Amino acid sequence: MTRSKFNRRRLLQGAGLATAGLAFPHLWIPREVKATEAFGTAKHLVYIRLSGGFRFPVAFNGEVGEQFNPFGMASGVASGTEWGVGRMLDQNEWRTDELAALGMKRVPEFTNEVAVLPCVDHEPLAGSADGNHATGLERFLTGEVGGETGLFTMLGYGLRERTEADTAAGIVNLPPVIMGEAGMGRGSGEYAAYRPAVLRGDDLDRFAAGATSQLPDWARSMTEGYDARNKERHNPSHSGTVDAYIRSREATRAYADIFASDILKVGDGGGEPYDGLSNAELAQVFGDSGGGRAAHLALRLFHFGCPAVYIDQGGYDMHSDEEMDLPGRMEEFVQIFSALEWSLKRLEHPTGGTYWDHTIVAVGSEFSRSARGARFNSARGSDHGGDFATRWMSMPFMGGPIGPKGRRLGATDPGDLSPTGEVYSYRSTWKTLMDFLGAETSAFFPADEPFDVLCP
Amino acid sequence: MRRFVIVLGVVALAGCNDIEGMDPADPARGPGQLVGNGAPITDGNFRGGADEMPEPRDVEPPEEGVIVDCGTGCASYCDSLPLDNPVNVGMCPVTWGVGLATRPVDRNEACRRLYADLLGRFPSADELGTVCQAPTWGETVSTLLATEEFVRVQQRRWADELLYNNRAVNFERAYDMDELVGKTFEGRVAYDGFAAVTSAHPVIMRRLDTPGDRAEFMFELFLGRPPYEGERSDIARLYQLWSNGYFDHPHVGRLPDSYIQFSCVDEDGNADPATIGECTSVLWGHHELTLRPDVKRLTKDGEQEGQLWSGKLLPSEWETLQLPGRLIASEPAFWEHVVEQTLTRYLGYDLAIDAPAVRHELVRYLLEYQGDIRALHYAIATSFAYLQSSKGGDESARRWTYGPYKQIEVEGWIDSIKATTGADLARCDHRLPHPEDYLEPGEEDDGYGQGLSGWALALIRNSRWVVDGDLEVEDDYRNLARTLGGCPSNEVGGRFTTISVLNTAVQESFVAEVCGIGDTDGVSLDRLLPGGMNGDTVLDDATADSILAHQQALFLGRSPDEEELEEARAAASQCNPAPCTARSFARPVCFALLSSSEMLFY
Structure with a gap:
């Protein structure tokens, strides 16, 4: 199987094929499914969740009333930016002279390379927002309440044919990776096999070196002997259980070289350049925060074919003291966002061009936040309820594959945040990202189709 | 590995339980405190634990695939x-x-x-x-059922079901629910009574958004199926009174918690004929569920003004609210x-x-x-x-x-390795998945510097989490377990048990670290060698046999069979540079056994 089989656009150029199908009914005619012009134009996705519920207008779609964005607007915004850059994106204490000299920009300096959907909604047909932590997060991670399949599992499933083809060709590519809430990787039944890897920060170290590779041959034989005998001893109906583990151990060895690679030792600060930048350089620009290290690692995982990394960042459930604490809390995210822009444009992609050319950075949260008509609640924070302020994720999208850079794709009334433009379902938004990555989306959310507005 | 760094000096811990009901060593507050405070409901001497395995009747058994029919x-x-x-x-x-x-x-x-x-x-x-x-097996099982460990396992399983998460719900509620589960599995609360209390427990009410969601959750939890739409809307009427809000905890700040709104009653607290239907279920008989407001206990201002914080509910009011569980348990x-x-x-x-x-x-x-x-x-x-x-x-x-064969839960796998090897790992506490939230400096400063609450520190120290001298939560166990699918944070359905390449890599790596393969020191060699054997003992067949027998008994609970002994001797003979020592043999054997499928399945 070749890559060209995954180019859905070819399947959709369908009149000729359909005619052929009528004439030769034995031909396989793929079911026509919605795909966008952007199908397969991205190779990687950094998907960041601002955890706890993020008050989007303070950063994105910020040109609204102060009851929604009490911090005001950023200044010195790049020309061509039409989406309202909130002042919280201009928190720059992290930006030392040294980092500035390296070329790291303030976020407002490159907002014209970011597109924003002001109104992404979990349930566009619902009467109100879901401002509940548990169910809002479920919707974010699985697309629905009680969803049994995480979005990253859907991605793995959608890419399965490509993965199988790579495996058949002897290519070992890493799967999607979660560095955050494991619910993003839910999956059972036919989807269970496509669950992403769930990493916890430096636990990546555990993958390195391949434990069995350090064993003497006689010990490796012993290890294999125990499993083989255990499988043999048990009732044949149980042998599949043990066999799955044996096969998993074999596959682990295939990954061992990857995990042992110095490229993935993001904490070591090594000076050896990979794809044009060393881990020391990346560590410098991403900083030592948990989210920064995760984003740094994400770029290195991409080197090994990983299509997407999910990162939980922050902790924005600020029911109190948001007024005082949010600016400081934003520093980490702003640095990561800037570091991604800086590094993606400098890292050389193994298939040509830079990582920027092949990568999308998208940011979301379980919901936005509300102070119910005031700038802040009585505890100088914000809450989440059923109103428009809670409802809209104003999601930014950055990277080479994104078409309408600097654009605001939709609009809200500054006075009450009611939608005055297009509202996008979150499920459609996710399917659009899957589409960019060349993943088949037809198995999921049939009522929510991917859309074209982010296409080049 | 993320560390939760609190740059503070080590401080002496003082009790901080000057507020009634707010003891950091016993923070449970909720309806679970009102039940199960007496003796167990049975003596625990159950019948049926001493049967002899019967011989099959002397007939030709039905062929595979044929439905079994007992004539x-x-x-x-x-x-x-x-x-x-x-x-x-x-x-x-x-x-x-x-x-x-x-x-x-x-x-x-x-x-x-x-x-x-x-x-x-x-x-x-x-x-x-x-x-x-x-x-008899009955005696063995009775012994195990009477242990705290059994209760703890059940508590952990219910934490998975109810998704305790101290960012979503006031942790005091999780502690209370956990105690209720404990009492139930100690035999002090009957299962239908447990269902009743659970059906109106704030740990669940606050996690869910609408009355319909709460009704659906209870159906799934206690009947194992989603409700039909009519059932959902009907039972939802018994959840009209619940409202989500926030409780300002005097020591740890604002916490999500449940409130009661006084729906379906008039100003005097009597059923309002115009709205009582919204609080009436007719699915299993005619049942109205209302509460009479008590002005003295209502929240006076803020977003929950006019509502009653669930922490102020009286026992009789809890009982009223538990009607859905009583109805479900009657089915x-x-x-x-x-x-x-x-x-x-x-x-x-x-x-x-x-x-x-x-x-x-x-x-x-x-x-x-x-x-x-x-x-x-x-x-x-x-x-x-x-x-x-x-x-x-x-x-x-x-x-x-034939007998069952399953994969052990993550904590069981880690705990077994920890217990047998003495590996130095902390613990996990399912009641409080995010302890670090209370060790981050906030506004309150009661003498511990930089706003860290001494009460909160005492809370964590009294939990099962381990806090080190730098006031950091030791997260080695948690990080390992979460990577493998255990110790869930329960933001969204948490636990998973799976075989995957990356899980296997993590498991092998952990075992290698414990056993001392490669660059790691591993656990003490004393654990891996039979008593009295020195690490420098020259490796021969007898030494190999002895080490294998010791480790198999320790890890697998059985003696090696002849094939395994032969394999060990063959391995010992290949060990080089010869002559090998007990040390150089014991650590790889440890890896072979602890990473084997016998440790993962049972």
């Missing part, structure tokens, strides 16, 4: 058997009565399974020689579901599908013991569906004709 001869045979265990009684018509045999099990195999299921870890060699050698399906769920937990499949009589017998048995949930666990754990060997035999779709 009169089969029924007579089963009636003639002196079976007392309800599972055994229920499975006879699809097993021994039709000529199908079950597979006897040896003590070690059975006890390893019992320990993994009941205590969440594998038994030690000492336990295999004592607890597991009781005259036969309620008891059937817990039976099926528990069968699946122990066997890995629902035996009641193929042997419906098992369901019937177990429901009767559970009610015979007044809903003491321990009885159900006892009956299943002493049955032959459970206590039979998973080894040998032919492939068969009739899963009750």
Whole structure:
């Protein structure tokens, strides 16, 4: 199987094929499914969740009333930016002279390379927002309440044919990776096999070196002997259980070289350049925060074919003291966002061009936040309820594959945040990202189709 | 690995329980405190733990794939058997009565399974020689059911069901619910009483958004199915009073918690004819659910003005609110579901599908013991569906004709390795998945510097989390467990048990670290060598035999068979540079055993 089989656009150029199908009914005619012009134009996705519920207008779609964005607007915004850059994106204490000299920009300096959907909604047909932590997060991670399949599992499933083809060709590519809430990787039944890897920060170290590779041959034989005998001893109906583990151990060895690679030792600060930048350089620009290290690692995982990394960042459930604490809390995210822009444009992609050319950075949260008509609640924070302020994720999208850079794709009334433009379902938004990555989306959310507005 | 750095000096810990009901050592607050404060509802001496495994009736067993039909001869045979265990009684018509045999099990195999299921870890060699050698399995199971570890395992499982998360719900509620689960599995609260309290527990109410969501959750939880739309909307009317808000905890700040709004009543608190229908269920009889507001206890201002914080509810009001659970528990399906769920937990499949009589017998048995949930666990754990060997035999779709074989939960795997090797790992506390939230400096400063609350520190120190001298939560155990699917944070459905390449890589890497493979030091060699053996002892056949026997007993709870001894001797002969030592042999053997599928499945 070749890559060209995954180019859905070819399947959709369908009149000729359909005619052929009528004439030769034995031909396989793929079911026509919605795909966008952007199908397969991205190779990687950094998907960041601002955890706890993020008050989007303070950063994105910020040109609204102060009851929604009490911090005001950023200044010195790049020309061509039409989406309202909130002042919280201009928190720059992290930006030392040294980092500035390296070329790291303030976020407002490159907002014209970011597109924003002001109104992404979990349930566009619902009467109100879901401002509940548990169910809002479920919707974010699985697309629905009680969803049994995480979005990253859907991605793995959608890419399965490509993965199988790579495996058949002897290519070992890493799967999607979660560095955050494991619910993003839910999956059972036919989807269970496509669950992403769930990493916890430096636990990546555990993958390195391949434990069995350090064993003497006689010990490796012993290890294999125990499993083989255990499988043999048990009732044949149980042998599949043990066999799955044996096969998993074999596959682990295939990954061992990857995990042992110095490229993935993001904490070591090594000076050896990979794809044009060393881990020391990346560590410098991403900083030592948990989210920064995760984003740094994400770029290195991409080197090994990983299509997407999910990162939980922050902790924005600020029911109190948001007024005082949010600016400081934003520093980490702003640095990561800037570091991604800086590094993606400098890292050389193994298939040509830079990582920027092949990568999308998208940011979301379980919901936005509300102070119910005031700038802040009585505890100088914000809450989440059923109103428009809670409802809209104003999601930014950055990277080479994104078409309408600097654009605001939709609009809200500054006075009450009611939608005055297009509202996008979150499920459609996710399917659009899957589409960019060349993943088949037809198995999921049939009522929510991917859309074209982010296409080049 | 993320560390939760608190740049503070080490401080002496002082109790901070000057506010009534706010003891950091016992923070549980909620309706669970009102029940189960007396003696157990039964004496815990359940019947059916000493059956002898029957011989199959002397007839040709039905061919594989054929539906098993118990005729009169089969029924007579089963009636003639002196079976007392309800599972055994229920499975006879699809097993021994039709000529199908079950597979006897040896003590070690059975006890390893019992320990993994009941205590969440594998038994030690000492336990295999004592607890597991009781005259009957009933005595062994009773001993295990009476342990704190058993209760702890059940608490952890209910934490998974109810998704405790201290960012979503006030942690005091999780502690309270956890205590309620504990009392239930100590036999002090009947299962239907447990359901009633659970059905209106803030730990669940606050996690969910709408009355319909709450009704649906209860159906799933206690009936094992989603409600039909009519059922959902009907039972939702009994959840109209619940509202989500925030409680300002004096020591740890604002916490999500449940409130009561006084729907469907007039200003005097009487049922309002115009709206009472919105608080009335007619699904299982006519039931109105309202509360009369007490002005003195209502929240005076803020977003919950006019509502009642659930922490101020009176016992009689809790009882009123627990109506949905009482109604659900009056349904036969309620008891059937817990039976099926528990069968699946122990066997890995629902035996009641193929042997419906098992369901019937177990429901009767559970009610015979007044809903003491321990009885159900006892009956299943002493049955032959459970206590039979998973080894040998032919492939068969009739899963009750050979023993279950399952993957151990993550914590069980880690805890077993920790217990047998002495590996230095902290712990995890399912009641408080994000302890770091309370160790981050905030506004309050009661003498511990930079706004860190001494009360909060005391809370964490009194939990099962380990806080080190730098006031950091030790997260080595948590990070490992979460990577593998355990110790969930429960932001969204948390636990998973799986075999995957990356899980396997993590497991192998952890075992290598414990055993001292490669660059790591590993655990003390004393653990890996037989008593009195020196690490420099020259490796020969006898030494290899001795090390293997020691480690197999320690980790796998059994002696090596001849094939394993041969393999060890062959390995020892290949060890180089020769002559090898006990040390250079023991650590790789440790890896071979601890990383083996025998440690992962049981």
